[in-house]
Amino acid sequence: MAHHRDEDEHVPTAGIVRPYALTSGRTQSSVHLPVEAMVQQLPRAHQREWAGHDQLDRIVLACEERTSVAEIAAKVGLPLGVVRVLLGDLIEDGYLETAAVTLTDSSTLSERKDLIERTLRGLRAI
Template sequence: MTGHEWLDEEAGPIVRAFWLTGGRTESGNRTDLDLMTLVVRTTEPVYGSLLLSPEHEAILQLAHQPLTVAELASALDLAVGVVRVLLGDLLTDRRITVRAPSAVSRIPTTRIIEEVIHGLQAL
């Protein structure tokens, strides 16, 4: 460690998660943002009230194409909970839109699985 508690020579500057979210564990927006929720920035100019942090800006740069919450958290190297709070801010300010992932197809019935197994065994 160097002379500062918040600087680690190997890891670089360390910023605690509560600092990035202003101590919040939830955003004011009540939209459910699960790991597979798709996020994309809005294309219209926005004149919101949110003062953007570097993390907000990074999300907007990444979200020029739809990405999941999990992909954003990974790309930003931030905890999912932190990313959800930041996304809630951007959503409230209408800088992003979100949508649930497309529905997973139905699970095949037992009969179909058995037919596949019999077909494979016949090969």
């Protein structure tokens, strides 16, 4: 006896998209983004409504305040490499920018500690 599926029966679909599919197979960003690099929204990002439903929306929303690459990856729950590629796209499209976070010889101990702590928080969250 053949078993026929009821028309109203729900067929589960895969809810996971492979990371390389999000980046069209790209593994490198054209923008150099170390894990400690700080990223923030540009005014152009406010001209578009970011609903937060897809990965790009979630990344832009995570950058409302200056945030490190590592923290962004943790917030959106995506692999660091994927986030770097998508951040690079958003930077090239003019929605985000990297903020200078390089330490110099004149950086204070407090600035150095703050950068290290932010980086560690982001790495732990990944």
